[in-house]
Amino acid sequence: VLGSEQKDYANGVRYGTVTEVLSFVNLLSSMQTAALPNLPEEMGVLLNKKDMAVKKGRYQINMDVLLFPWKLTYKNHGSGLVPKGSFGKVHLAQDTTTRKRMACKLIPMENFKAADVEFQARFRHENIAELYGVLLWNQSIHLFMEAGEGGSVLEKLDSCGPMREFEIIWVTKQVLRGLEYLHSHNVIHHDIKPSNIVLMSDKAVLVDFGLTVQMTDDVYIPRDLRGTEMYMSPELVLCRGHSTKTDIYSLGTTIIHMQTGSPPWVRRYPRTAYPSYLYIIHKQAPPMEDIAEDCSPVMRSFLERALERNPALRSSASELLKDDAINPPREDQ
Numbered sequence: 001v002l003g004s005e006q007k008d009y010a011n012g013v014r015y016g017t018v019t020e021v022l023s024f025v026n027l028l029s030s031m032q033t034a035a036l037p038n039l040p041e042e043m044g045v046l047l048n049k050k051d052m053a054v055k056k057g058r059y060q061i062n063m064d065v066l067l068f069p070w071k072l073t074y075k076n077h078g079s080g081l082v083p084k085g086s087f088g089k090v091h092l093a094q095d096t097t098t099r100k101r102m103a104c105k106l107i108p109m110e111n112f113k114a115a116d117v118e119f120q121a122r123f124r125h126e127n128i129a130e131l132y133g134v135l136l137w138n139q140s141i142h143l144f145m146e147a148g149e150g151g152s153v154l155e156k157l158d159s160c161g162p163m164r165e166f167e168i169i170w171v172t173k174q175v176l177r178g179l180e181y182l183h184s185h186n187v188i189h190h191d192i193k194p195s196n197i198v199l200m201s202d203k204a205v206l207v208d209f210g211l212t213v214q215m216t217d218d219v220y221i222p223r224d225l226r227g228t229e230m231y232m233s234p235e236l237v238l239c240r241g242h243s244t245k246t247d248i249y250s251l252g253t254t255i256i257h258m259q260t261g262s263p264p265w266v267r268r269y270p271r272t273a274y275p276s277y278l279y280i281i282h283k284q285a286p287p288m289e290d291i292a293e294d295c296s297p298v299m300r301s302f303l304e305r306a307l308e309r310n311p312a313l314r315s316s317a318s319e320l321l322k323d324d325a326i327n328p329p330r331e332d333q
């Protein structure tokens with residue numbers, strides 16, 4: 001039986017506000033899959049009226065919008081599906097009326113958490129992948145988002161090898177702007193790494209907010225270990241409370257990956273011999289030895305500030321945005 005709340009979704013897909021998206025996703029995360037059969041074919045709330053053409057309460061997958069396995073931008077022949085984010089496969093989507101190309105992340109009902117959507121809906125910034133709408137169809141949540149058609153930084157590294165310093169500077173600036181915005185709202189992304197930075201023609205954006213949390217005060221006491229090991233900060237590994245500074249450390253390790261083509265540690269401690277890097281990250285000094293030999297002196301000192309072991313002494317996103325390394329004098333460009 002449809003609860004009163006569920007009734008107003010009975011008429012399928014509609015345009016709505018961020019607040020209506022948030023109440024819709026809360027309804028979804030509390031709904032048992034059993035309730036589904038007596039619901040309309042698809043239900044959803046879309047934010048993007050300009051690019052998504054709803055027709056009489058319908059927005060049908062493979063009719064009003066087509067989903068394609070993402071033809072990977074570079075030659076590497078993956079499954080055609082973007083590497084799994086946190087619980088989601090990302091497809092390329094195209095609205096058949098407006099021709100707008102979007103990213104569409106499919107999350108099975110049972111894995112869906114409101115947090116997957118909450119931060120992207122509430123926080124809007126040019127360096128954060130914009131949320132266009134949420135739709136439930138065929139027992140899966142479809143998250144429509146801004147598409148980084150240039151693929152992820154990881155995909156670029158795997159296909160084209162280490163990036164040159166001017167490319168690294170371009171990506172780092174955009175990531176820092178996105179982090180400065182999130183951190184100003186006490187939001188920790190928790191999974192900054194090359195596969196969560198996607199490229200467009202004119203900018204780079206952060207994706208995958210499945211592990212994102214908002215701190216209530218200056219420290220966040222974790223219930224679980226969040227993130228990807230190689231990019232984790234020592235304080236996060238210690239699990240005694242951490243802050244937004246953990247994202248800055250992960251950006252530092254991401255820069256090492258962009259410079260050398262490998263995350264820190266793995267060349268010195270091969271994955272075959274080390275199933276986990278948590279102990280290494282805890283015991284060892286920050287991975288300054290993994291910085292590229294040809295790294296410029298200014299970038300090296302930038303990395304010293306980003307990889308500082310003590311989060312209180314580590315630079316913030318705002319401070320790093322002023323750093324010489326990412327503001328090279330004109331004649332150098």
Ligand SMILES: Nc1nnc(-c2c[nH]c3ncc(-c4c[nH]c5ccccc45)cc23)o1
Nearest residue numbers: 082085103129146147148151152198207208
């Ligand atoms: N986990 C996750 N959550 N939201 C996203 C996301 C939003 N917009 C996007 N645009 C592109 C890609 C993408 C990632 N790797 C790629 C490789 C090739 C081509 C495209 C990509 C991913 C996204 O991803």
